Amino acid sequence: MAVTVSIPTILRSHTDGAKSVEAAGSTVLEVLDDIESRHSGLKERLVKDSKLHRFVNVYVNDEDVRFVGGLDAEVSDGDTVTILPAVAGGAR
Amino acid sequence: MSRYESLLDALGDTPLIGLPRLSPARDVRLWAKLEDRNPTGSIKDRPALAMIEAAERDGTLRQGSTILEPTSGNTGIALAMAAKVKGYGLVCVMPENTSAERKQLLQAYGARIVDSPAAGGSNEAVRRAKELAQSNPDWVLLYQYGNQANADAHYRGTGPELLKDLPEVTHFVGGLGTTGTLVGVGRYLHEHKPGVHVVAAEPRYGELVYGLRNLDEGFVPELYDADVLTGRFSVGAYDALRRTRELLEFEGIFAGISTGAVLHAALAMAEKAVARGESADVAFVVADAGWKYLSTGAYSGSLDEAAERLDGQLWA
Structure with missing residues (x-):
């Protein structure tokens, strides 16, 4: 199961500067473990005490995984996983 | 209506x-x-007016007061209209990478704009506004991100x-x-x-x-x-x-x-x-x-x- 994972600028030091990487797995955690096996150090920036870091958001096809199972959220072939720092904003 | x-x-x-x-x-x-x-053309008229009225009720906002707010536009425009009508001053801290129209509207309503850096977006505007509130204790920071009157306007x-x-x-x-x-x-x-x-x-x-x-x-x-x-x-x-x-x-x-x-x-x-x-x-x-x-x-x-x-x- 191949998915595309987009990496925020701040974490690209862990992916040799790559903006996105391919990875395998059927859950978000499996995908992160798969990336970790090639780019060590990334996972500990995102996961703390078996949960997503408070200020990190992970999206599968634009939907925040915290609402659909967290690290156990399902990922399917061809999905796009996006990692982003949490941010406030808006026409507000 | x-x-x-x-x-x-x-x-x-x-x-x-x-x-x-x-x-x-x-x-x-x-x-x-x-x-x-809505009166100035956005949903932000609701929280803007609610925050001003709450501050009037608890006495933090008085005739002639200056309101301070971090905003990327619509809240500022709503506050600027209400401030104009009610006789308050307004200082908006706004990221420099927002649309030209928002700035022009704020200026038309007589608001003062303080730019915050593009990088960092609204977070930087919030940080700047909090700094300005410290150095200008007589300004009233309504602070839409933490003001209960904002959510209450939508609840009510x-x-x-x-x-x-x-x-x-x-x-x-x-x-x-x-x-x-x-x-x-x-x-x-x-x-x-x-x-x-x-x-x-x-x-x-x-x-x-x-x-x-x-x-x-x-x-x-x-x-x-x-x-x-x-x-x-x-x-x-x-x-x-x-x-x-x-x-x-x-x-x-x-x-x-x-x-x-x-x-x-x-x-x-x-x-x-x-x-x-x-x-x-x-x-x-x-x-x-x-x-x-x-x-x-x-x-x-x-x-x-x-x-x-x-x-x-x-x-x-």
Whole structure:
């Protein structure tokens, strides 16, 4: 199961500067473990005490995984996983 | 709706419009709440007036006071109108990468603008405003990100209006910035409509806005209540623009770009309902109309070109 994972600028030091990487797995955690096996150090920036870091958001096809199972959220072939720092904003 | 004693009295009671062409099925319907039909043309008139009135009641705001607020535009414009009518000064801290129209409108209303750096977006504006509040203790920082009157305006106004017009509502989708709309409307709907879905659409900005930020400095507005949301989407400029144009093309509604992001999430929820064979009534917020974004080129040329032009701008 191949998915595309987009990496925020701040974490690209862990992916040799790559903006996105391919990875395998059927859950978000499996995908992160798969990336970790090639780019060590990334996972500990995102996961703390078996949960997503408070200020990190992970999206599968634009939907925040915290609402659909967290690290156990399902990922399917061809999905796009996006990692982003949490941010406030808006026409507000 | 016809006669009001003053412009401020014309707040709220906005129309809810069915979208027969964009709705994906006969029993999965989309509804747009047109918040551009407020006194200064955005949903922000609600929290702006509510925050001012709360500060007047508790005595922090007095005749001749100066209001200070971090804003990327609409809240500032709403505050500027209310401040003009009520006789207050206004200082807005605004990211320098917002649309030209927003600045021009603020200036027309007589507000003073303090620029905050483009990199860092609204977070930087918030930080700057907090600094300015410390060095100018006589200014009144209303602080929409943590002011309970913001969420209350939606709990008392937007939420009840929506439920009255759409008792069968199954989903509410709104933009995520201060979180005031979603927390206020969401809380009201959860109390009166158990099982309702409350879904946030968050703008996903270009690298410039995210690039320099540190994960440990992430900013979560004080108003945010994680128990209210049942889902959340992050929508990039391309999809936001695509949906903004579809709303105009198929339903004739000329909305601002953030509405496109909200519609994108609303359609995703509607499609999920269709896939599960469920009926749904999905209401979403049109936060403002498109006028203030014409200079960004959002409505002309190809989507790719338009999305590129928005890169690095705070478009929602």
